[in-house]
């Protein structure tokens with residue numbers, strides 16, 4: 191099981207993971223979710239666009255799929271910024287963005303969520319896809335990340351999270367099958383296709399052990415957000431949370 195007491199050790203472990211997996215990262219995601227990751231990011235992008243934001247930040251943007259979906263669905267005037275600390279992930283994101291053309295105001299910056307390089311209240315909306323777990327699962331810097339998200343989000347702005355979750359409490363059989371699937375199929379496919387065993391052991395441990403939707407709602411309220419709502423996807427295997435500053 192993973193767990194760090196030291197912020198630097200956790201940050202550097204995650205940084206190493208996400209500089210080694212990028213070449214096969216998208217492929218593995220599509221295989222282990224049977225292609226549903228695209229659909230779930232699209233739902234999150236639509237949530238991000240609900241209040242017609244002018245400026246959106248995609249934190250831990252990785253290879254850029256959520257940023258690109260928001261930019262594509264958001265029209266020509268929306269400004270979308272993706273931020274991530276992994277250079278190889280951002281290089282893939284930049285390549286994909288080129289195919290969108292010049293019309294969209296989409297850019298990527300390299301940076302750590304512990305110190306987001308934008309002024310207070312700069313964004314109308316912040317989105318995150320499949321990375322909130324990385325920021326909050328046994329991560330000693332979780333409080334610092336959440337404080338930064340709150341700082342750069344304007345008052346009334348929405349924070350949209352799509353993340354793995356847990357089947358409803360009481361659905362014990364579904365939970366057991368879900369965990370078997372993650373521990374055996376997801377772990378092995380990830381390890382064999384990426385060549386990085388530790389990365390996918392971390393993924394499997396963190397998915398199995400992560401918060402359920404209600405617990406995550408509580409964490410967001412405790413961090414200072416209000417009006418936190420969620421809906422479960424695929425019997426609770428994933429969930430979308432929306433929190434307002």
Ligand SMILES: C[S@@+](CC[C@H](N)C(=O)[O-])C[C@H]1O[C@@H](n2cnc3c(N)ncnc32)[C@H](O)[C@@H]1O
Pocket residue numbers: 201204205208231249250251252253254255256273274275276279301302303304318319320321324325
């Ligand atoms: C599982 S990937 C998710 C990528 C993308 N959002 C997606 O939907 O596929 C997690 C991403 O979070 C980034 N990341 C993790 N911790 C970070 C931090 N403290 N600051 C910036 N990026 C971070 C990693 O580099 C990686 O690209």
